[in-house]
Amino acid sequence: MARAGLTTERLVKAGAEMADEIGFEQTTPSELARRFGVRTASLYSHVRNAHDLKTRIALLALEELADLVSAAVAGRAGKDALTAFANAYRDYAHKHPGRFAATRFPLSPEAAASSAGVRHARMSRAILRGYHLAEPHQTHAVRLLGSVFSGFVGLEGAGAFSHSSPDPRESWTEILDALDTLLRTWPTTS
Amino acid sequence: MARAGLTTERLVKAGAEMADEIGFEQTTPSELARRFGVRTASLYSHVRNAHDLKTRIALLALEELADLVSAAVAGRAGKDALTAFANAYRDYAHKHPGRFAATRFPLSPEAAASSAGVRHARMSRAILRGYHLAEPHQTHAVRLLGSVFSGFVGLEGAGAFSHSSPDPRESWTEILDALDTLLRTWPTTS
DNA sequence: GTAATTGCCTAAACAGATTAGGAAAGCGCA
DNA sequence: TGCGCTTTCCTAATCTGTTTAGGCAATTAC
Numbered sequence: 001m002a003r004a005g006l007t008t009e010r011l012v013k014a015g016a017e018m019a020d021e022i023g024f025e026q027t028t029p030s031e032l033a034r035r036f037g038v039r040t041a042s043l044y045s046h047v048r049n050a051h052d053l054k055t056r057i058a059l060l061a062l063e064e065l066a067d068l069v070s071a072a073v074a075g076r077a078g079k080d081a082l083t084a085f086a087n088a089y090r091d092y093a094h095k096h097p098g099r100f101a102a103t104r105f106p107l108s109p110e111a112a113a114s115s116a117g118v119r120h121a122r123m124s125r126a127i128l129r130g131y132h133l134a135e136p137h138q139t140h141a142v143r144l145l146g147s148v149f150s151g152f153v154g155l156e157g158a159g160a161f162s163h164s165s166p167d168p169r170e171s172w173t174e175i176l177d178a179l180d181t182l183l184r185t186w187p188t189t190s
Numbered sequence: 191m192a193r194a195g196l197t198t199e200r201l202v203k204a205g206a207e208m209a210d211e212i213g214f215e216q217t218t219p220s221e222l223a224r225r226f227g228v229r230t231a232s233l234y235s236h237v238r239n240a241h242d243l244k245t246r247i248a249l250l251a252l253e254e255l256a257d258l259v260s261a262a263v264a265g266r267a268g269k270d271a272l273t274a275f276a277n278a279y280r281d282y283a284h285k286h287p288g289r290f291a292a293t294r295f296p297l298s299p300e301a302a303a304s305s306a307g308v309r310h311a312r313m314s315r316a317i318l319r320g321y322h323l324a325e326p327h328q329t330h331a332v333r334l335l336g337s338v339f340s341g342f343v344g345l346e347g348a349g350a351f352s353h354s355s356p357d358p359r360e361s362w363t364e365i366l367d368a369l370d371t372l373l374r375t376w377p378t379t380s
Numbered sequence: 381g382t383a384a385t386t387g388c389c390t391a392a393a394c395a396g397a398t399t400a401g402g403a404a405a406g407c408g409c410a
Numbered sequence: 411t412g413c414g415c416t417t418t419c420c421t422a423a424t425c426t427g428t429t430t431a432g433g434c435a436a437t438t439a440c
Contacts (some may be wrong), residue, residue, distance in 0.1 A: 002405090003405065003406085003417095003418060003419070004418085004419075005418095006418075006419080028396070028397085029396080029397070029398090030395075030396050030397080031396095038418095038419065038420090039419075039420060039421080040396075040397075040398090041397090041398075041399080041419085041420075041421085041422095042418075042419050042420070044397090044398070044399080045417085045418065045419080046418095049397075049398070050396085050397065050398090104344075104348065106348060106349075112349075121354075136355075136356050136360065137364070139354065139355075139356065139361065140360070140361040140364040140365060140368075143342065143345070143351060143358070143361045143365070144338065144342075144361075144365050144368065146341065146345055146350070147337070147338050147341030147342035147345060147365070148334065148337050148338055148341055149341070150341040150344060150345055151336065151337030151338055151339070151340040151341025151342070151344065152333065152334075152337035152341070154294075154337075154340060154341065154344065155333070155336055155337060155340055158294065158296060159296075159302075160336070161333060164311075164329065165326075165329075166326050166329065168333070170326065170330070171329065171330040171333045171334075174327070174330040175330060175333070175334050175337070177377055178330075178334065178372055178376060178377055181372070181375070181377050182368055182371070182372045185371070185375075186368060187367055187368055187371050192436090193386095193387060193388070193436070193437085194387085194388075195387095196387075196388080218427070218428090219427080219428070219429090220426075220427050220428080221427095228387095228388065228389090229388075229389065229390080230427075230428075230429090231388085231389075231390085231391095231428090231429075231430080231431095232387075232388045232389070234428090234429070234430080235386085235387065235388080236387095239428075239429070240427090240428065240429090381440100382439100382440090383438100383439085383440085384437105384438085384439080384440095385436100385437080385438075385439090386435100386436085386437075386438090387434105387435090387436075387437090388433105388434095388435090388436095389432100389433080389434075389435090390431105390432090390433080390434100391430105391431085391432090391433100392429100392430085392431090393428105393429085393430085393431105394427105394428085394429085394430105395426105395427085395428080395429105396425100396426085396427085396428105397424100397425085397426080397427105398423100398424085398425085398426105399422105399423085399424085399425105400421105400422090400423085400424105401420100401421090401422090402419105402420075402421080402422100403418100403419090403420075403421095404417100404418090404419090404420095405416100405417085405418075405419090406415100406416090406417080406418095407414100407415080407416075407417090408413100408414090408415085408416100409412100409413085409414095409415105410411100410412090410413085410414105
C-alpha cells in the first residue's frame with residue numbers, strides 16, 4: 001500500500017488550511033485524517049493528541065503573523081508604523097480566519113514561552129518608540145493597542161458590526177487616527 | 191423512582207454555574223446530566239441539543255451582564271459612567287469566567303436578535319451621550335469602546351498580561367483615563 | 381380512582397479520541 | 411541484489427460524548 005507521506009509539519013500545515021476552511025474548532029484529528037486519506041490512528045505517530053495538534057497550529061499561526069507584521073512595520077515609524085502594524089494584523093485575520101482563531105488558543109506556559117509571543121511584544125514596543133512614552137506608560141499603551149486590535153478584529157469576525165452602518169473599515173481608519181492622537185498626547189498624570 | 195425536577199431553566203442555570211467552574215468549552219450535556227444525577231438522554235426533552243444548551247447559557251449571560259452594566263451606569267454621566275460601565279464589564283468577566291466566555295459564543299441571527307445585544311448597544315451609546323459626538327463618529331467611538339473592553343478582558347483572561355509587570359489593574363485605570371481624554375477631544379477630521 | 385400527561389429511563393446507533401500491537405514499505409548496507 | 415532494521419500506516423479495541431426512539435412510572439386532572 002502506497003504511503004501517504006505524513007509528517008508533523010505537513011499535518012500542521014494542512015491543519016492550518018483546514019482551520020481557515022471549516023473553522024479552528026472543527027479542526028480535529030479525524031477530519032484531518034480524512035483529508036489525507038488515512039485512518040485517524042495513523043496521525044498519532046506524528047502528533048501527540050488533538051490538543052497537541054491545535055497547539056502546533058496556534059504556534060504556526062503566531063509565527064506567520066509575527067513575520068507579516070514584522071515585514072509590514074520594517075522601515076516605518078510613528079503613525080505610519082502604527083497603521084502598518086494594525087492593518088497587517090487585521091488583514092491576516094480576514095485572510096486566515098481559522099489561523100487567527102488559533103492564535104487565541106490558550107497555550108500552556110511552556111508552549112507560550114516557545115511561541116512567537118515574545119516577538120509580538122517586542123514589535124508592539126517598537127511601534128511606540130516614535131511616541132516617546134516612559135514606563136510604565138509605555139506598557140499601558142502596549143496593552144491598549146493589543147486590546148484594541150484584538151478586540152476590534154474579534155468583534156468584527158464575530159459579526160458584531162455586521163448589522164449596523166457604517167462599514168467597519170471606516171471605524172478602523174478613524175480609530176487608528178484616534179489612537180495616533182492619543183499616543184501623541186498620552187495623559188501621564190498618574 | 192423520584193424525579194430530578196429538570197426544567198430548561200434549571201438546566202441552563204446549572205450549566206452557567208458549571209461553565210464558571212470548569213470552563214464554557216467543557217460545559218456539555220453529559221457533564222450536566224452527571225451533576226443532576228440523571229442520564230444524558232433525559233436532558234433532551236428540555237434542551238434541543240448541545241448547541242442549544244450553549245446558546246441558552248450565552249443568552250443568560252448576556253442578560254445578566256446587561257443588567258449589571260445597566261445598574262452600574264444608572265445615574266452617572268461622563269467619565270463616571272465610562273468607568274462604571276467598564277468596571278462592571280470587567281468584574282463580571284472575573285467573577286464569572288465561564289459565563290463571560292459564553293457571551294462570545296457565536297449566535298445564530300435569530301438568537302442574536304432575541305438577545306440582550308440590543309441593550310448592550312444602547313448602553314454604549316448612552317455612555318457617549320456626555321461626550322457629544324456626532325454621527326458617524328459616535329458609532330466609531332462605540333466600536334472603539336467595545337473593542338477595548340472586549341480585547342483587554344479577553345487578553346487578561348488568556349493570561350497575556352500575566353508575565354509582565356505592572357499589574358493589569360494599573361493599565362486598566364490608565365487606559366480608562368486615556369479613553370476619557372480621547373473621547374473629549376475626538377479628532378473629527380475625516 | 382382512573383385517565384391522560386409528562387418525565388426520566390433503557391437501548392441503540394454513531395462519531396471522535398486514543399492506545400496497543402501487527403504488517404509491510406522503504407532504507408542502509410553487505 | 412537481497413537481507414534486516416526502522417518507520418509508517420493499519421486493524422482492532424476501548425472509552426466517552428451526542429442523539430433518537432420507544433417504554434414505564436410518577437404526577438396531574440377530572
